[in-house]
Amino acid sequence: MTYTRYITMSARMIVVVSAAFLFHLAAAMDVPDQSGFNGSFFEDALLYIDGAVDSVMKAAFQAAVARASTSPRTAAIVANLLHPQHMLDGLGAAAAEFYVQQQDLEVQYQQMPNNVEEPPRPFQYPPPTPPEPQAYYIPPANRFPAPVATVAGWVSDTFTPLVHTIKPPAPLRPLRTLPPPHFIALARPAPQQDMKNDTFKPEVVLYDLACIHCECFSPVVWRIRLMLNYKQIPYRTVFVEFPDIEPTLKALGISPASSEKKYSVPAIYHQPSNKYIMDSDAISKFLEFTYPEPSLQLSSDLGTEIEAQGRAVLGPVLSIAVPPREIDHLSPRTAEYFRRTREARWGHTLESLIEGDNEEQAWTAAQEGMKEQDKLIKTNRAEGPFVLGAMPSYTDFFIAGVMESTRIVHEASFRRHMKEVEGTQAIYEACLPWMVQRD
Numbered sequence: 001m002t003y004t005r006y007i008t009m010s011a012r013m014i015v016v017v018s019a020a021f022l023f024h025l026a027a028a029m030d031v032p033d034q035s036g037f038n039g040s041f042f043e044d045a046l047l048y049i050d051g052a053v054d055s056v057m058k059a060a061f062q063a064a065v066a067r068a069s070t071s072p073r074t075a076a077i078v079a080n081l082l083h084p085q086h087m088l089d090g091l092g093a094a095a096a097e098f099y100v101q102q103q104d105l106e107v108q109y110q111q112m113p114n115n116v117e118e119p120p121r122p123f124q125y126p127p128p129t130p131p132e133p134q135a136y137y138i139p140p141a142n143r144f145p146a147p148v149a150t151v152a153g154w155v156s157d158t159f160t161p162l163v164h165t166i167k168p169p170a171p172l173r174p175l176r177t178l179p180p181p182h183f184i185a186l187a188r189p190a191p192q193q194d195m196k197n198d199t200f201k202p203e204v205v206l207y208d209l210a211c212i213h214c215e216c217f218s219p220v221v222w223r224i225r226l227m228l229n230y231k232q233i234p235y236r237t238v239f240v241e242f243p244d245i246e247p248t249l250k251a252l253g254i255s256p257a258s259s260e261k262k263y264s265v266p267a268i269y270h271q272p273s274n275k276y277i278m279d280s281d282a283i284s285k286f287l288e289f290t291y292p293e294p295s296l297q298l299s300s301d302l303g304t305e306i307e308a309q310g311r312a313v314l315g316p317v318l319s320i321a322v323p324p325r326e327i328d329h330l331s332p333r334t335a336e337y338f339r340r341t342r343e344a345r346w347g348h349t350l351e352s353l354i355e356g357d358n359e360e361q362a363w364t365a366a367q368e369g370m371k372e373q374d375k376l377i378k379t380n381r382a383e384g385p386f387v388l389g390a391m392p393s394y395t396d397f398f399i400a401g402v403m404e405s406t407r408i409v410h411e412a413s414f415r416r417h418m419k420e421v422e423g424t425q426a427i428y429e430a431c432l433p434w435m436v437q438r439d
């Protein structure tokens with residue numbers, strides 16, 4: 001009886017131990033959890049291949065491949081890449097790995113996952129044509145450089161394609177200050193010349209004073225420019241810096257009318273008559289004679305009085321207000337020249353002109369004169385906006401030239417001038433159509 005019991009117990013133990021052994025064996029053959037799978041796919045998969053080849057268990061190998069990814073599509077591709085698996089049968093682990101390494105990938109081009117950065121490119125302007133929204137990459141033979149999780153996202157189409165946006169550089173600052181709003185509102189179709197057109201033949205070259213805005217800012221040159229624009233004479237401009245006026249005009253063979261006079265702009269070259277002329281008075285007479293239509297009255301008693309009074313009344317105010325600000329509108333070389341020559345001539349700094357209440361005092365001192373000036377300017381107001389009524393004269397260009405020059409250098413002085421001598425506003429605005437060509 002006892003023996004029978006021992007035999008029975010022994011048999012049960014053998015069954016239990018065998019079952020435990022079989023379970024253990026089955027567990028050993030199972031694949032590890034997905035959580036432990038965190039490297040390049042092939043490196044990790046080869047661990048399973050080792051086990052699979054050693055035990056020659058096809059099902060375990062397939063399971064390893066299938067569990068390599070949660071994406072069925074990835075599993076399908078991986079299985080395809082490793083096909084034909086039966087070639088591994090009978091190979092040792094090293095030989096199997098070598099075989100897998102040598103396989104050509106059937107998928108030649110793979111979309112890059114979106115966490116792979118492009119190499120930085122040098123700045124280019126204009127920007128190069130934007131690349132395709134998705135970059136392509138030929139993976140090295142039999143190696144997936146990306147972690148399986150990324151590969152899974154990529155083959156299952158769940159990643160967002162890279163979108164390259166190349167930011168263009170900020171637009172360049174406009175060189176010129178914009179004209180004031182009333183300028184834009186009032187300017188009528190201008191006698192502007194299409195210089196880009198091949199048929200444009202300038203008859204006049206206007207030598208003008210250079211400033212950093214590349215536009216006319218000299219009150220005297222403005223008189224001639226207004227006249228050229230008014231008469232629609234085709235011309236082009238050559239801007240000359242203050243220190244270059246004398247050498248430039250000398251080189252052209254121009255000489256001042258008398259030994260007291262110095263080289264100055266405006267100067268013109270008249271191409272049809274092959275003549276160089278310097279000095280605004282001489283130029284205005286020449287232009288009126290050569291281009292009589294539309295005519296411009298160059299002088300009148302009223303005009304002469306207004307110009308003389310303007311010089312006497314507003315001259316002192318503007319010669320205080322303008323030079324210290326003018327320097328900000330000149331190139332560095334010219335600003336240095338301007339400061340050196342003016343300060344030597346006047347015996348004080350430019351800035352001292354507007355120190356304290358100098359400027360205010362000058363405006364106050366001009367009060368009575370400005371009232372007189374306003375009355376004179378409005379003499380013929382009933383007939384039109386200009387000094388002589390309906391038609392512009394050279395005096396209007398004298399006034400408008402001073403105002404436009406002041407506006408460019410110091411807008412506050414321009415506005416005050418227009419407020420104190422009210423009649424100037426109508427003249428300035430009526431001259432705006434002839435201020436459109438300004439360079």
Ligand SMILES: N[C@@H](CCC(=O)N[C@@H](CS)C(=O)NCC(=O)O)C(=O)O
Pocket residue numbers: 209218219220221242245263264265266278279280281
């Ligand atoms: N008398 C000359 C004077 C013109 C004038 O003063 N021009 C100034 C520029 S607004 C000039 O050229 N200055 C040269 C200098 O200061 O070196 C005219 O009416 O044309």
